[in-house]
Amino acid sequence: MNSNNSTPTLRVLDANANRAAEGMRTLEETARFLLSAAELQFQFKNLRHDLSLAIARLPRLELLASRNTPDDIGTKTSTPSEQSRPDTASLIASASSRVQQALRCLEEYGKSIDVEFASQVEQIRYRVYDVTARLECLSLTTDTRRQRLASARLYALIDAGDGVDEMQTRMKLLADSGVGVIQLRDRQLDDRTLYERACVGASVARELGVLWIINDRPDIAFAADADGVHVGQEELPVTAVRRIVGAERLIGLSTHDMDQVQTAMGSCADYLGCGPTFPSTTKQFSSFAGCDFLQSVSDYFAQLEVVPRPAFAIGGITTDNVQQVADAGFDRIAVTSGLAGDDVTKAARVFLETLKTNDAPVAGR
Ligand SMILES: Cc1ncc(COP(=O)(O)OP(=O)(O)O)c(N)n1
Ligand SMILES: Cc1nc(C(=O)O)sc1CCOP(=O)(O)O
Numbered sequence: 001m002n003s004n005n006s007t008p009t010l011r012v013l014d015a016n017a018n019r020a021a022e023g024m025r026t027l028e029e030t031a032r033f034l035l036s037a038a039e040l041q042f043q044f045k046n047l048r049h050d051l052s053l054a055i056a057r058l059p060r061l062e063l064l065a066s067r068n069t070p071d072d073i074g075t076k077t078s079t080p081s082e083q084s085r086p087d088t089a090s091l092i093a094s095a096s097s098r099v100q101q102a103l104r105c106l107e108e109y110g111k112s113i114d115v116e117f118a119s120q121v122e123q124i125r126y127r128v129y130d131v132t133a134r135l136e137c138l139s140l141t142t143d144t145r146r147q148r149l150a151s152a153r154l155y156a157l158i159d160a161g162d163g164v165d166e167m168q169t170r171m172k173l174l175a176d177s178g179v180g181v182i183q184l185r186d187r188q189l190d191d192r193t194l195y196e197r198a199c200v201g202a203s204v205a206r207e208l209g210v211l212w213i214i215n216d217r218p219d220i221a222f223a224a225d226a227d228g229v230h231v232g233q234e235e236l237p238v239t240a241v242r243r244i245v246g247a248e249r250l251i252g253l254s255t256h257d258m259d260q261v262q263t264a265m266g267s268c269a270d271y272l273g274c275g276p277t278f279p280s281t282t283k284q285f286s287s288f289a290g291c292d293f294l295q296s297v298s299d300y301f302a303q304l305e306v307v308p309r310p311a312f313a314i315g316g317i318t319t320d321n322v323q324q325v326a327d328a329g330f331d332r333i334a335v336t337s338g339l340a341g342d343d344v345t346k347a348a349r350v351f352l353e354t355l356k357t358n359d360a361p362v363a364g365r
């Protein structure tokens with residue numbers, strides 16, 4: 001170790017070691033609690049650990065002795081941007097830049113004290129560039145998907161059709177008609193074909209600006225880079241689905257009674273399907289939750305203190321009965337056959353206009 005340990009240099013090192021560690025901890029907590037990103041959380045934990053190992057090379061007693069917070073003129077200056085953190089992405093951006101700047105200071109000032117210390121910090125700084133970019137990206141994608149979901153009123157369920165071209169044409173027609181979410185629900189296809197259609201659909205949906213959800217299959221939703229997956233009550237629990245699809249993809253959960261809705265509100269599901277509302281030509285049911293169930297969901301959501309999840313009424317909804325859905329307080333619907341006929345554009349217009357004029361309490365805002 002070099003003996004050039006002047007007190008000002010040690011003060012810079014002490015202050016920036018703390019700044020870097022605090023920033024890393026902020027990012028780690030964001031990965032853990034806001035974005036459920038276990039792998040990134042693990043990376044930040046390792047970075048903090050490696051930073052403390054590097055700092056352990058410095059003379060701790062002298063570092064502590066150099067600390068003089070009351071006389072530090074820097075503790076009294078803050079900019080307006082330091083006081084405001086409007087969303088997760090900007091919180092990540094500012095914590096990342098604080099960590100990067102602190103590491104650069106440690107590296108530059110550390111060179112005069114211990115070259116090996118400076119070189120270890122340099123390696124940490126490169127890893128920080130990568131991990132912080134991934135975290136910021138994740139948060140931007142997550143926000144965007146959930147924002148798009150929040151503005152969706154019409155959700156269409158489609159099968160894969162007779163081929164890629166037909167599926168693509170159908171998706172375009174639906175998107176042009178105002179559908180915000182499209183689900184691939186096809187129980188006839190083998191896994192390979194389902195996966196291929198899911199991949200094509202994901203890129204078509206991206207171009208069209210609609211969300212692309214895969215029914216039943218978190219593995220395929222993840223592998224095909226879809227926006228999310230929809231699961232039913234007898235399928236994998238949403239906690240397990242979340243582990244497969246990651247924090248940024250959407251998870252939809254079917255609910256058929258109030259117990260399921262209340263449980264879903266405590267889960268990591270992003271939206272609910274509520275039904276069956278009416279008899280359906282797509283799927284057979286022996287009993288129907290009906291509009292009474294929809295009304296109970298609306299009433300329950302209206303008295304919640306937290307923001308409810310977006311909830312889509314489903315099951316046999318047509319242009320003839322959608323008014324009853326709106327009267328039960330819903331302004332979002334998920335539909336298969338009601339958007340599968342010849343005049344999709346007209347049906348979609350009727351749906352949207354009916355849902356828009358809903359002045360009853362609205363489910364899922
Ligand atoms: C939006 C939406 N809501 C409900 C369902 C039904 O899901 P599930 O109960 O798992 O039944 P299947 O679709 O798997 O037959 C859905 N798919 N989408
Ligand atoms: C797949 C499905 N699930 C439902 C539920 O209530 O959970 S109703 C349904 C069928 C939806 O298609 P259509 O609009 O043609 O009735």
Ligand SMILES: [Mg+2]
Nearest residue numbers: 216231232235
């Ligand atoms: Mg299912």
